[in-house]
Amino acid sequence: MSTLYVTEPPTDGKVLLHTPKGEIEIELWSREAPKACRNFVALALEGYYDQCVWHRIVPGFIIQTGDPTGTGHGGESFYGAPFENERHQRLRFHRRGLVAMANTGEHNTNESQFFITLYATPELQNKYTIFGCVGGSTIYNVLSLADVELSATEPDRPVYPPKLLRAEVIHHPFTDLVPRITPAERQAQQEARTLAAQRQGTMERQRKRPKKNTTLLSFGDEEDAPLVTEKKPMSSHDLLHDKRLSKETMRPSKSAAQPPPAAQPALWPEPEPMPKPPPSPEPQPAPELQAPPLPTSAAPPPSSVSSLAALLQAYKKDRGHEHDTLSRLDAFQKRMRSEAPAPQRHARSHEAQSEDEQDMREYGDDDDDDADWRSHTFQSDGQPLQGNDPLSVHDYQVVDPRATRGSFT
Numbered sequence: 001m002s003t004l005y006v007t008e009p010p011t012d013g014k015v016l017l018h019t020p021k022g023e024i025e026i027e028l029w030s031r032e033a034p035k036a037c038r039n040f041v042a043l044a045l046e047g048y049y050d051q052c053v054w055h056r057i058v059p060g061f062i063i064q065t066g067d068p069t070g071t072g073h074g075g076e077s078f079y080g081a082p083f084e085n086e087r088h089q090r091l092r093f094h095r096r097g098l099v100a101m102a103n104t105g106e107h108n109t110n111e112s113q114f115f116i117t118l119y120a121t122p123e124l125q126n127k128y129t130i131f132g133c134v135g136g137s138t139i140y141n142v143l144s145l146a147d148v149e150l151s152a153t154e155p156d157r158p159v160y161p162p163k164l165l166r167a168e169v170i171h172h173p174f175t176d177l178v179p180r181i182t183p184a185e186r187q188a189q190q191e192a193r194t195l196a197a198q199r200q201g202t203m204e205r206q207r208k209r210p211k212k213n214t215t216l217l218s219f220g221d222e223e224d225a226p227l228v229t230e231k232k233p234m235s236s237h238d239l240l241h242d243k244r245l246s247k248e249t250m251r252p253s254k255s256a257a258q259p260p261p262a263a264q265p266a267l268w269p270e271p272e273p274m275p276k277p278p279p280s281p282e283p284q285p286a287p288e289l290q291a292p293p294l295p296t297s298a299a300p301p302p303s304s305v306s307s308l309a310a311l312l313q314a315y316k317k318d319r320g321h322e323h324d325t326l327s328r329l330d331a332f333q334k335r336m337r338s339e340a341p342a343p344q345r346h347a348r349s350h351e352a353q354s355e356d357e358q359d360m361r362e363y364g365d366d367d368d369d370d371a372d373w374r375s376h377t378f379q380s381d382g383q384p385l386q387g388n389d390p391l392s393v394h395d396y397q398v399v400d401p402r403a404t405r406g407s408f409t
Contacts, residue, residue: 013173047183
């Protein structure tokens with residue numbers, strides 16, 4: 001296997017591809033395939049490969065990119081036209097990791113698309129131009145890009161195509177190469193093209209939108225009828241300048257100024273007045289209507305008497321029950337009163353009882369006042385004071401002897 005690598009010529013130039021799976025180093029054979037390498041480096045400098053998708057992936061065969069449209073039918077070369085194939089006897093499809101130009105299957109149709117082999121593909125020899133190879137361990141990133149889900153309807157088309165984020169030129173083998181446009185300018189052009197495509201799509205959708213059918217509510221005769229437009233109401237200024245109105249001042253006519261003609265006599269005789277009708281006689285008062293006498297009440301039948309007696313007996317029975325209930329309630333109240341405990345009186349204090357006993361020992365039981373209290377004699381310094389005269393006025397000072405043991409003053 002090592003002898004295969006020894007037979008390949010040395011590389012001159014390097015381009016680094018940034019992908020979601022990692023970086024891929026592309027080493028160029030710029031001396032063996034100068035047109036293909038120059039085209040590849042120039043497009044990378046212009047940012048042509050940025051954001052391109054890997055639109056074709058064949059497991060165990062190749063992965064392909066380089067079409068900005070992502071369809072596999074686009075792309076353009078740096079020269080402005082397809083260029084021819086380049087062959088070299090030391091460059092062969094005998095291993096994986098080889099980079100070659102893609103074409104339409106015919107010679108001299110190379111533009112911008114390229115592919116990387118995943119296995120030895122000798123059937124591609126002398127049909128496609130080999131201009132580079134994958135360097136180092138970045139070949140495993142290429143194999144990771146090939147591990148995707150493919151579409152069931154479109155052959156070799158991944159369901160979610162991975163992107164070539166950016167192509168960066170590490171070693172520039174062509175010193176005289178000048179790019180036609182910078183990556184920033186190309187991005188601005190791409191955004192302008194995208195915006196124009198969106199506008200075009202919007203206009204197409206509006207053009208294809210079905211028109212409203214205004215004849216759905218028509219009754220047939222309305223199609224030939226003239227279109228009636230609502231007139232705008234005229235203001236006072238519009239009326240002054242209206243040509244249809246007369247500008248002459250209205251004056252009263254002579255017939256209107258003359259007084260009305262006098263009433264002329266009638267040409268036919270007036271009708272004679274109708275004779276008055278004779279007075280009607282005064283109305284006589286109507287005779288008073290008397291109500292017929294009410295029939296005398298007859299004796300009630302025996303059935304009604306028996307029913308009244310039964311009702312009366314039932315009423316007396318109910319009254320007896322009511323009287324019995326009232327008597328029972330009265331007896332219950334009396335029993336409750338008799339059984340209720342007597343109210344307890346507050347006991348006098350021991351000191352009050354002792355004072356009462358002492359007064360009884362000193363003054364006896366007869367401590368009540370006499371009815372004839374005016375006949376009492378008071379002693380004041382040995383002089384008797386009579387108080388039996390109801391008309392005499394004296395100043396007395398009554399002192400309770402139980403409280404004061406001295407003489408009167």
